[in-house]
Amino acid sequence: MFFTLIFTVLFYAAIIIFVGGLAFKIRQYWQTPAPLKIPTTPAPVTQSGVIYRMLKEVTIFESLFRSNKWIWLFGWCFHMGLFLVFARHLRYVVDWSWVALIQPFGIYAGFLMIFGLSGLLARRFLVERIRYISSPSDYLMLILLIAIAGSGLLMKFAFHTSVIDVIDFVHGLLSFGFHILPPDFLLYMHLLMVVGLMIIFPFSKLLHAPGVFFSPTRNQIDNPREKYHVAPWAAKLGSDKE
Amino acid sequence: MAKVEIEVPECPEYPIIPRLKEGMMAHSKPYIAVEKFQHELGFPGELPENWQEAALDKMQDLLGKYRSFQVYLDSCVKCGACTDKCHYFLGTADPKNMPVARQDLLRKVYRRYFTLAGKYFPKLVGAVDLTKDVLDDWYSYYHQCSQCRRCSVFCPYGIDTAEISMAAREILASVGMGQKYCNEIIGKVFKIGNNLGLPEPALKDTLEGLEEDIFDETNVAVRLPLDEKGADILLITPSADFFAEPHVDGLMGYAKVFHESGVSWTISSYASEGANFGMFIGSYENMRRVAMRIRKAAEDLGVKRIMFGECGHAWRVGYSFLNTLAGPFDFLDPNYPVPQHICEFTYDLIQKDKLVFDKSENDEHVVTFHDSCNVARATRMGPKPGGQFTIPRAILKTVCNNYVDMDADTIHDATFCCGGGGGLLTDDLMEIRVKGAMPRMTALKKIVDEDKVTTLVAICAICKSQFIKTLPYYGMQMYMMHSLHQLVSSALVMQRLTEPADDSESESSDD
Ligand code: SF4
Ligand code: SF4
Numbered sequence: 001m002f003f004t005l006i007f008t009v010l011f012y013a014a015i016i017i018f019v020g021g022l023a024f025k026i027r028q029y030w031q032t033p034a035p036l037k038i039p040t041t042p043a044p045v046t047q048s049g050v051i052y053r054m055l056k057e058v059t060i061f062e063s064l065f066r067s068n069k070w071i072w073l074f075g076w077c078f079h080m081g082l083f084l085v086f087a088r089h090l091r092y093v094v095d096w097s098w099v100a101l102i103q104p105f106g107i108y109a110g111f112l113m114i115f116g117l118s119g120l121l122a123r124r125f126l127v128e129r130i131r132y133i134s135s136p137s138d139y140l141m142l143i144l145l146i147a148i149a150g151s152g153l154l155m156k157f158a159f160h161t162s163v164i165d166v167i168d169f170v171h172g173l174l175s176f177g178f179h180i181l182p183p184d185f186l187l188y189m190h191l192l193m194v195v196g197l198m199i200i201f202p203f204s205k206l207l208h209a210p211g212v213f214f215s216p217t218r219n220q221i222d223n224p225r226e227k228y229h230v231a232p233w234a235a236k237l238g239s240d241k242e
Numbered sequence: 243m244a245k246v247e248i249e250v251p252e253c254p255e256y257p258i259i260p261r262l263k264e265g266m267m268a269h270s271k272p273y274i275a276v277e278k279f280q281h282e283l284g285f286p287g288e289l290p291e292n293w294q295e296a297a298l299d300k301m302q303d304l305l306g307k308y309r310s311f312q313v314y315l316d317s318c319v320k321c322g323a324c325t326d327k328c329h330y331f332l333g334t335a336d337p338k339n340m341p342v343a344r345q346d347l348l349r350k351v352y353r354r355y356f357t358l359a360g361k362y363f364p365k366l367v368g369a370v371d372l373t374k375d376v377l378d379d380w381y382s383y384y385h386q387c388s389q390c391r392r393c394s395v396f397c398p399y400g401i402d403t404a405e406i407s408m409a410a411r412e413i414l415a416s417v418g419m420g421q422k423y424c425n426e427i428i429g430k431v432f433k434i435g436n437n438l439g440l441p442e443p444a445l446k447d448t449l450e451g452l453e454e455d456i457f458d459e460t461n462v463a464v465r466l467p468l469d470e471k472g473a474d475i476l477l478i479t480p481s482a483d484f485f486a487e488p489h490v491d492g493l494m495g496y497a498k499v500f501h502e503s504g505v506s507w508t509i510s511s512y513a514s515e516g517a518n519f520g521m522f523i524g525s526y527e528n529m530r531r532v533a534m535r536i537r538k539a540a541e542d543l544g545v546k547r548i549m550f551g552e553c554g555h556a557w558r559v560g561y562s563f564l565n566t567l568a569g570p571f572d573f574l575d576p577n578y579p580v581p582q583h584i585c586e587f588t589y590d591l592i593q594k595d596k597l598v599f600d601k602s603e604n605d606e607h608v609v610t611f612h613d614s615c616n617v618a619r620a621t622r623m624g625p626k627p628g629g630q631f632t633i634p635r636a637i638l639k640t641v642c643n644n645y646v647d648m649d650a651d652t653i654h655d656a657t658f659c660c661g662g663g664g665g666l667l668t669d670d671l672m673e674i675r676v677k678g679a680m681p682r683m684t685a686l687k688k689i690v691d692e693d694k695v696t697t698l699v700a701i702c703a704i705c706k707s708q709f710i711k712t713l714p715y716y717g718m719q720m721y722m723m724h725s726l727h728q729l730v731s732s733a734l735v736m737q738r739l740t741e742p743a744d745d746s747e748s749e750s751s752d753d
Contacts, residue, residue, distance in 0.1 A: 025316070032309040035526065037562045038402065040394050040619055042627035042655065057398065067323040067396035075321065075398075123322070128262055130322035132337045133346065135368030137359070138320050203359045204367075208399055211317030216310045217391075217400035222622055224562045225579040228570045233307055237530060 004169070004181040007191055011173055014198040021202025022210065029214040033231035043222035050221050057218060070123065078116025078145075084109030085149070092163075092170045107156060113149045117142055137204070144193060151190040161187050248676045250715045251333050253684035257651075259326045260335035267336040270674050271382045272666075275420035282429040283528055288418040294372050298355055300416045301409075305356070307526075310405040315352045317399050318342060324393040324401075329658045330386050333677035338383045341393035341403040347379055348410050381419055384410040386674050388664035389522065390615035395655050407664070408524030415523055423668035424519045431532055436481035436515035442468075445511055448484050456494055462736045464501040466493075466509065469543065473508035475500070476540050478560070478581070479551025480516040480703035487710075488725045489703055492552050495727025498734050499588050502597055507549075513539035516556035517703065521563075522665030533559065533567035546575040549582045552725055554614035554702030555663065557583055561621040585701065586623050588730060589633045592640050599733040601643050607697040607729065608644040610689055611635055612682065612709075613657035614702035628654075634701055634726055641733040646693045652685040660700070662708030675708060676715050683716040690718065698722045699729065 044050045056062040061079075065072045088106025090099045121142045124134050155161045165182040172179035181187070200206070213219065221227075277287030290296055305312045324341040326332070331339040338344060346368070353360030353369035360369030370376060389404035414420065430439040440448070449466040456464045467473060477500075483493040500507045513535040520529030540548055548571070550560045560581045565571065571580040591597050611634055623629040631654045639645050652658050661678030689695045698713075700706055700723070710720045 029309060029313055032306060032312050034309040035307065036566060038310060038405070038620070040391060040400055040402070040655070041622055041630065043622075045625075045627060057400075061398055063396060063400065064321070064323055064398040067327070067398070071321050071323050120321075127322065129259070129325040129337070129340060130320070132262060133320050133322060133325065133340065133342050135320075135366065137363075137367045140366075200359075203357065205317070205319045208317040208319050211313045212399045214309060214313045215317070215400040216313075217394050217402050222627065224565055225581075229566050231307070234526060234530075234566070237527065 001180065003183065003188060004178065007169075007181055007188075007195075008173060008178065010192075010195045014195040018198040018201055025202055025207055026210050029210065033233065034216040034220070035231035035234045037220055037222075037224040037229055038216050039220040039222050040217040041222055043220065045222050047221060050219060054213065054219060058212060070119070074116045074119030074123070076116070077112050078120065081109040081111075081113030081116060081149075085113060085152070092167050093174070110149050110153045110156070114146060114153070117146045117149065121146070141204070141206075144197060148190065148193045148197065151186050151193070155184075155186050155190065159184075159186055248673050248715065251677055251680045253680060253687055253716065257681075257684075260332065262337040263335040264337055267330075267334045267339065267386060267674060267677075268379075268382060270386060270671065271378075272385050272668060272670050273422040274381075275415075275422045275425040279422065279425040279429050280415070280418060280420050282432065283415070283420065283425055283523075283525070285415045285420050285425075286418045290417060293377070293417040297372060297377070297413050297417050300413045301352065302356070304409050304412065305352075308405065308409065310402060311409050314345070314399075314401045314405060315349050318345060318349065318401055321398065324397050324403075327393050327396045328387075328403075329390070329392070329661060329681045330388075330674060330678045333661070333680035334386075334674070336386075338379070339386055341397075341401075344383055344387055344403055345401070345406045347376070347383055348406055351376060377414070377417070377419070380410050381414055384414070385421060385666065385671065386678075388615070388659045388661065388666055388678070390659035390663055391619040392615065392656070392659065395619060404664070408521070410524070411522070411665075412524035415525065420523065421665060423670070424523050424665040427517075428519050428523070428528055428532065431515050431519075431535070435510075435512050435535070437517050437519070438481045438484070440481060440484060440514065442511040445484065445509075445514055449509065452490065452494055452497070456497065460498075460736050462501070462739055464494075464497050464736075466497050467507065468509050469511050470506070470508035471542075472544050473506040474545060475505060475507040475547045475549050476513075476536075476543060476545040477507055477509050477549050477551060477584075478513060478516045478536055478556070479509070479584075480553040480556055481514060482703040482707060483516075483551055484514075486703075486707060488723055488728055489552075489706055491728035491731065492725025493727075495725065495729075495731030495734075496551060496584050498731050498736065499584075499591065499597070499727065502734065502736065502738055503587070503591055504738060508543060508545070510539035510543060512542070516550055516553045516560070518556060518559040519665060521555055521559055529559065529563070530567045533564055536564065537568035537571070540571070541573065547578045547582065548574065548580055549584055549587060551584050552701040552703065552727065554616035554704060556703075557701075558616040558620040583623050584727065585633050585637060586629075588727070589624070589637055592637065598735040598737055599641050600735050601641060601733055603733045604642040604729055605644070607642055607724075608646060608693065608695045609638055609642045609697045609699055609724075609729065610646050610648055610686070610695050611638060611653075611726075612648075612660070612686075612698055612700045612705060613653050613655075614700055614705050615657060615659045615663060617701060618657045619655050631655075634699075637726065637730060638699060641730050646689050646695055648685040648689055652681065658682040658685065660702075660705040660708040661712060663702075663704050667704050667708060672711075676712055679708070679712040679716070683712065683718070687716060687718065696722065697724050697729075699724050699726050701726050
């Protein structure tokens, strides 16, 4: 009961910080003007072209692929793994049929995640240039993610946790009713680290997730000659047009 | 020409990523602008007592004004993909010249003062206090960035170090640490109209001299008009075109093309400068003041179109920013984009078969084209993306028989900067200029050896001046360097012997 209470409080706090923090940052990005047209060219000349460019960036990591095949391989495996694992976890919240369908992939995606993350971590230690630019937090972030994925896999393959009970707990959270969280050390660690990740999300480099959509070099249409573009603060300077 | 003694990096046979050599270029810094030049641009003359507060206030101000600055400071994941993409890193091995490390110089301070993590756990996230040492590091390494945007192409989030460099330079200028070369030049534009400080009578003389040169060579009275009211086109070109070699041969080329087209044109003495160094120092306000001169010249002369000559960053400010800074240009002819590039104009005439060439005139040349970074990664030509690569090459292939490209990963949007862009084209930065030229020189040398390339063509005044200086360091001839319209000019067969008439059939644009 004690742990159930703690995790309930932690989860509510984490959700508030995560959603609130992200909303704050997204609002900040949204409201900060981009006063000049700075797409990295060649850039699309239409809105649909920009959407296509952005889709390629966030699904196949196009620029990264051009840039460095190793980082691309590890980074892409990690993110795709994460995506599938996340989708698999939806079963704790909803019971849609496609979520049921991807369950088997979700399991192997856990390994894919760990493979990608270990590759990234190894590069951080081994490649001199990347070691130079890394702070402690950069290593810790990777270790945290590996530990989350690892504890999850352990619960699946070694020390089984009752999925039904966890589903009940989550539904309890969502409906503000209480259900006991099964007493399981691995589960507690897993959840604790996820809560930690949610809390640091809006304060860390994980902001690259919303950030990429706001990157002017990638999301602007190449049409400066056709369309007049000016930021509100810059327009004020114009009042003295000589 | 006297060469400064610099340890020239070797050109590797195949691309290698150097081992880090910390502090290699920490000594490199340009002269600081004296009080007078700072004041003219609205900056304080020296480091104020409360410089730290002032610098952080400025940073806060910029965070609210530029989405790029805010998003890029937050979003870098230190993946390292950009670490081997900067020519200054490849040429110096100084780790602070890796794009992400260059950004980090400022990001560390941003984290310390503007993020929770940096306020409470600075060691954990690598945040540092803004000390005088940090400020000096900024001055040094943000003047080892040519704002070429190569790193931005390869970053998964498009993080553009140029944006950070510009912001850093603006912060520096706002605490009295402006750069002499750029600020002095901007001051000259405000006072006289161009970077060189060439006044109207001297300019007039120069242009008349060029008319005579063309007449001697072709027997055709080609004009280079100055301040001619009612002309169709206002030509804005970098002032280096008025006197430097081989820039001036390019200017004569434009004049001959204009002559053949039958369209009237003029240069303005008030806006006799295509360059806009306001961009280099990151100052929107100064960039706008320079750009407004072009608008005023266009209004005063009553022209219908604005066109830019061969200059990389000028074309960026022209193509990408001019409308924003000094527009909208609804008083100009709406049938043409504002502004146009001289290459678009020439290409259009070629498409319409309006120009006659004798290609064999250029048979002594085996030509290659250097994509200037600002043209390649920050602008376009023509209606289609990538026109900035295809149009200049199409022109070259029309006027020359022998054309060879450099390696594919060093051209188009992956082009290497000449090493002298972004306000670094000054003698006090010669060492970083020479070292930064290494990747471009390596790719060039390869085709000089393998394909007997004799001629390097660029459409940027800075590239041309920089290559003239750096080619000899790498064992190549400065005479290799040519303007694009110089080769157009040598192959152009003059058909119109008379002066251009005003009522000539007008040529129209297809974009
Ligand atoms: S490529 Fe982009 S995200 Fe990766 S280290 Fe460089 S700037 Fe940061
Ligand atoms: S903009 Fe160019 S010079 Fe500056 S860091 Fe990036 S690659 Fe280097």
